Amino acid sequence: MKDYLLIEKKIINVLKEHKVVVYQNESYVVKKVAKPRPSKGECKTDVYILLEGEKGKRIEIKLSVKKKNSSEFLENKITQKRAKTIFGEKYQEIIEITTSLIKNKFVESPLIYTKRTGNVEEGSVTMGWRFEVVNKERKLSIPLQMSEKDIINCFYKGTNLEEDKRNAKVEGNIIINSGVASHIIVCNEEDIKDYTDVLSNMISLDVYKPEKLYLAFISNNYRTKKDKIDGSRALAVYVEWQLINGELTYNLVFNNPLTYTGRYLTTKLKQDLNKSKLDLDHIKLSNKVLKVTI
Numbered sequence: 001m002k003d004y005l006l007i008e009k010k011i012i013n014v015l016k017e018h019k020v021v022v023y024q025n026e027s028y029v030v031k032k033v034a035k036p037r038p039s040k041g042e043c044k045t046d047v048y049i050l051l052e053g054e055k056g057k058r059i060e061i062k063l064s065v066k067k068k069n070s071s072e073f074l075e076n077k078i079t080q081k082r083a084k085t086i087f088g089e090k091y092q093e094i095i096e097i098t099t100s101l102i103k104n105k106f107v108e109s110p111l112i113y114t115k116r117t118g119n120v121e122e123g124s125v126t127m128g129w130r131f132e133v134v135n136k137e138r139k140l141s142i143p144l145q146m147s148e149k150d151i152i153n154c155f156y157k158g159t160n161l162e163e164d165k166r167n168a169k170v171e172g173n174i175i176i177n178s179g180v181a182s183h184i185i186v187c188n189e190e191d192i193k194d195y196t197d198v199l200s201n202m203i204s205l206d207v208y209k210p211e212k213l214y215l216a217f218i219s220n221n222y223r224t225k226k227d228k229i230d231g232s233r234a235l236a237v238y239v240e241w242q243l244i245n246g247e248l249t250y251n252l253v254f255n256n257p258l259t260y261t262g263r264y265l266t267t268k269l270k271q272d273l274n275k276s277k278l279d280l281d282h283i284k285l286s287n288k289v290l291k292v293t294i
Contacts, residue, residue, distance in 0.1 A: 003189070007065050008035060008046050010192045011185075015049060023199050028053045036062075036168035036178045043165040043179025044158030063202060064156060064181040068188050074155040074213060075133035079234055080258045085160050094145075095131075095257040098215060099237050102142050106237055106252055109140070109219070123224040125269075127262040128238030129217040130231075141216040151210045157181050184208055220262035222269070232263040241269045 015021070015033040022028075028051035036045045049061040066072070075086070083091040099106070106129070110117065113124040133144060133155060144151070153159045158166065158180050168179040185202040192198060217237070220230050238260050240251040 003067055004046070004065060006189045007067065007187065007192065010189050011047050011063070011065065011198050014192055014195045014198065018195055021051065021195050021199065023051060023059065026053055028059065031058075032170065034171045036170050036175070038165040038168045038179060041165060043161060043168045044156065044181040045168070045179050046181075048170045048175070048178050060182070061202070062178060062180060062182040063198075064184045064205070066184060066186045068186055068191075071134070071136045073132050073134055077233065078131060078133075078258070083258055085162075086154055092257050095236055096255050098142060098145065099217070099254050099257070102140070103254065105140050106217075106254075111239060111250065113221075120219070120221055121223050121225065124221040125224060125241075126219050126221050126239055127229070127241075127265045127269075128220050128235035128260070130220055130233040130262075131215050131217045131236040134214050134216045135211050137214055138216040140218075141214040144213040144215055146213075148210055151213060152205055152208065155213065156184060156205050156208070156210060181205060222262065222266045229262045229266045232261045234258040234261055235265075238262075238265060241265070241272075243272050 012033050012035070015030055018030060020027055020029055030049070031052045032048065032050035034048055036043050036048050044064055045062040046065040047063040049063060051059040051061070053059070075082070078086075080091075083095065087094045109126070111126045113120050113122060116122045129140070134141070146154070161179060165179045167174050167176050169175075170178050183202040183204055185198065187197075187201065191201075220233060220235060222229050234257075236257045238253050238256070240253050242249050242251070
């Protein structure tokens, strides 16, 4: 995030240094250059640029900034509302079909960690998997099944963002569609030395060919030793933990995406264990899961 802020600041500064710039062989006055600000969250435009030429001709450039060779989240913190915006009314069906294509990967994933594995702490219990849209293939991921046009509109331009993010504030004033990007530039901070490095290297999103995107699934774990859950994100696939005759069992649930959060499921599991007066520490570290239903 810090790298992106430095690039955005550099772009704003090199444009502000010039009262007049040349763009497509015409001279323009730089009337406005700033970062759009929704009331919360982020829009797709990172730098808003307004140029004014002869006879009042205006060019509005809404620039999305991407870092070279970076691994990025194109969309994270996906809720039911956001998934509905991305995939339409049948978002649950689409997510279910997608996860079913890699069902075996979920089945083969560990759910109880008796020792630290990678970034997952010892004593962690998986409650399910949230999902993100990313530009690099991950261990648990699948290519995004969308047309290039829909990918551009949704993840690059942001034409289907909420109204507040489409109509963001620029220098304190709301500008209609200022948060909907029109151009993209892929660069690092050191690539920007002058305003020409911006205006000559940006590409209209109407002709930009997007990179391959993936739906990546990230485990949401209850860290029992610290009594903490990895956030409260909605889960695309969740684990239905149950106590049956004193034995801890589970189902993997694929057909109800984004209904429950890891926090909710953790609370439920702890309540069930407390009611049964069973030793949570003994069960969670026993690595003895007796039943799997798919």
